[in-house]
Amino acid sequence: MSFDRRRFLQGLAGAATAGLLPGCTKQPFEAAEPAFHYEPGQPIPWMNWAGNQHCYPAHRIAPTGETELVERLKRAKGCVRAVGASHSFTALVPTDDTLIATDLMAGLVGYDDQSIQAELWAGTRLHDTGRLLEAIGQALPNMPDVDRFALGGALANSAHATGVRFGSMSSQLLGLTLATPSGELLQCSDTENPDIFQAARTSLGALGIVTRVRLQNVESFRLTEVNQIEYTEDVLDDLPRRLEAHRHFEFLPLPNSDLSVTVSTDLARPDDREQGADDPDALIKLRRLYESISWLPGANLVYDWLLKLNMAEGASTVRTGRSYTVLAHPRLVRFREMEYILPQEVGPACLREILQTIRDRGIPACFPLEYRAVASDDIWLSMFQGRPSVAIAVHQFGDLDHRAYFEQIEPIFWKYQGRPHWGKLHTLDSNRLKNLYSAHWQDFQDVRESLDPGNKMLNPYLRHLFGVV
Ligand SMILES: Cc1cc2nc3c(=O)[nH]c(=O)nc-3n(C[C@H](O)[C@H](O)[C@H](O)COP(=O)(O)OP(=O)(O)OC[C@H]3O[C@@H](n4cnc5c(N)ncnc54)[C@H](O)[C@@H]3O)c2cc1C
Missing domain, CATH: 3.40.462.10 (FAD-linked oxidases, C-terminal domain)
Incomplete structure (x- = not known):
């Protein structure tokens, strides 16, 4: 009916x-989280789309290219986090040290008509991705129902849409370039650094900062x-x-x-x-x-x-x-x-x-x-x-x-x-999560520790998720 x-x-x-x-x-309501405040002269607060997460990063950086990003990553002190479009409900992004926005690293890097593949900067928003791909006759096979996300943020969280024949956005990923916490630029795919690629396909931003992504698309x-x-x-x-x-x-x-x-x-x-x-x-x-x-x-x-x-x-x-x-x-x-x-x-x-x-x-x-x-x-x-x-x-x-x-x-x-969902509210900690991901939880942690032995990319929430004290 x-x-x-x-x-x-x-x-x-x-x-x-x-x-x-x-x-x-x-209905009467009690604010679920304390409101944040801003004092002139103090760090400008960051907050997410939903308004339930905020922080006061001492340094906010928006690199315009990989060389600048790698330099800043290498020199950054304290906890470094990447931010895409701030649409996660969970506290994946907050840091009071260094917050790196990828907004200025956006656009099409290159493409191949024959294989219907394209490389884009990770800061590209989904709505721009659609438009840029349309111009070269390509399209994402599927897309979440909100097109504000950045590619880097969507892939880090394994953002998904609906359709039994379609995987999450991370499953469309063929390769990526990762700026590691120590300031290296790594090419990752099934054939180059394959273990890092497996971990980076859904990374929660814990391995470094993804600068470019190569996607398997379909004809528009x-x-x-x-x-x-x-x-x-x-x-x-x-x-x-x-x-x-x-x-x-x-x-x-x-x-x-x-x-x-x-x-x-x-x-x-x-x-x-x-x-x-x-x-x-x-x-x-x-x-x-x-x-x-x-x-x-x-x-x-x-x-x-x-x-x-x-x-x-x-x-x-x-x-x-x-x-x-x-x-x-x-x-x-x-x-x-x-x-x-x-x-x-x-x-x-x-x-x-x-x-x-x-x-x-x-x-x-x-x-x-x-x-x-x-x-x-x-x-x-x-x-x-x-x-x-x-x-x-x-x-x-x-x-x-x-x-x-x-x-x-x-x-x-x-x-x-x-x-x-990594980007949505829940109360699970590392003990519960490792059982839900028993096949590869430790593989991920091994890759993470090898890339970031000093835990530079971990904020308190990620420490809680991964059981790192
Ligand atoms: C209105 C609304 C609708 C939503 N709809 C959906 C939906 O349809 N499907 C779905 O799956 N989720 C959905 N979400 C949840 C979530 O927002 C998404 O999963 C998405 O991942 C967020 O993307 P973002 O660009 O805002 O990332 P952010 O929230 O900014 O960051 C998410 C994670 O990615 C990391 N990150 C960002 N950029 C990079 C980079 N370049 N390199 C490495 N790490 C990086 C961050 O450090 C963080 O850990 C929705 C959220 C909202 C608020």
């Missing part, structure tokens, strides 16, 4: 602003994305077929409701036409509706009923265009996210348990979850290593305290052998 998404969202807006609002309340292509509102159980019943049938398929279950937004994306046909438009305020409207009735007894039942009231048969929004414009979605609402990667076969059971737990415990949540599928790979620290996977994410609005919600959901992920 499908619903008209525009009507649905218009309905939400109407419900939220009309007679259903007598008890409209904003166009996509059409169809969004619908459907019953979550209908989607789960039909999930194996949809994952196989579509080039990309994902869905966003609405907590405290039986509904999901589905997103099916396939190669565009010549007669595909845009239909409707994404509503940039959809999340705000959903929240307004949820909060406006939260005072009612049985609020969740009323909420679910109101959502369903706005459903109708028929197609929903359709977007069509160049691959990198269709795969990307603007994120206008700030949020916090926890995402775990699980073996594909346990995904539906895990999702059902999360949704039921939210209902049973009356967890006040309305931010949609996200369910995506990713192919297996052989990368030492990739969350997808050794198993076809699904990624399930829970989110909370950035001005609400996510902690009580995430604390109740995280143990469910553990039950299903989940590995936390």
Whole structure:
């Protein structure tokens, strides 16, 4: 069964602003992290996109090329960290010593038409990557749904999108140039420094700074994305077929409701036409509706009923265009996210348990979850290593305290052998992580220690993750 998404969202807006609002309340919240401050004359603070991580780097460097980068790396004292687009929710980036931005090392280095490969500077943002590759007839085969990341940051975290036939971004990597903490420039690939390459394909920025990356691309292509509102159980019943049938398929279950937004994306046909438009305020409207009735007894039942009231048969929004414009979605609402990667076969059971737990415990949540599928790979620290996977994410609005919600959901992920996304919130330490990466955890640590015996690239968070005192 499908619903008209525009009507649905218009309905939400109407419900939220009309007679259903007598008890409209904003949920009380306590800031989850202390706000940072700036004092003139002191180091300028850095903070991440979500606003939950910050630091006061004594030195901020943006090298314009490899020679300068290597010199600065060699001379840097204390902890050195690289920053891409600051989109990680976890404390991978913060350092109060030296922060190296790669923004000025961006653009196309070279390409090969025959093999459809291209080399780019690691500071290139994904949206620029799409545009630069389009100009040479190439495209990334798949791309995360946010195109703000830098290539270096996306690869360090094994950033992923959705599609059972596509691995994470790290799996598209053929080779890279690594500036080591001691100031060497190493070429790494399957044939040159192969162990370092294996570790550097998903490195958390712990091995040095990647300056260039060589990617296996595909010929540029166009996509059409169809969004619908459907019953979550209908989607789960039909999930194996949809994952196989579509080039990309994902869905966003609405907590405290039986509904999901589905997103099916396939190669565009010549007669595909845009239909409707994404509503940039959809999340705000959903929240307004949820909060406006939260005072009612049985609020969740009323909420679910109101959502369903706005459903109708028929197609929903359709977007069509160049691959990198269709795969990307603007994120206008700030949020916090926890995402775990699980073996594909346990995904539906895990999702059902999360949704039921939210209902049973009356967890006040309305931010949609996200369910995506990713192919297996052989990368030492990739969350997808050794198993076809699904990624399930829970989110909370950035001005609400996510902690009580995430604390109740995280143990469910553990039950299903989940590995936390490196860039998203979780509470695991080295003891738990090394069991989840038992095949190559030590291989990675060996390479890391050989490149960085002084632990220059480790901030307190990475020490915690790797068990380095
Ligand atoms: C709105 C939003 C949407 C998101 N969507 C997705 C998604 O669809 N899929 C997904 O997988 N993740 C997603 N994430 C999580 C995360 O942001 C990404 O995984 C991505 O890796 C971040 O890239 P970045 O350029 O911002 O890296 P940063 O957060 O700046 O850095 C990430 C890590 O990379 C290291 N690093 C950066 N540049 C280099 C370099 N040149 N050499 C070596 N190390 C480097 C840093 O030191 C750090 O350890 C999302 C986050 C947000 C806020």
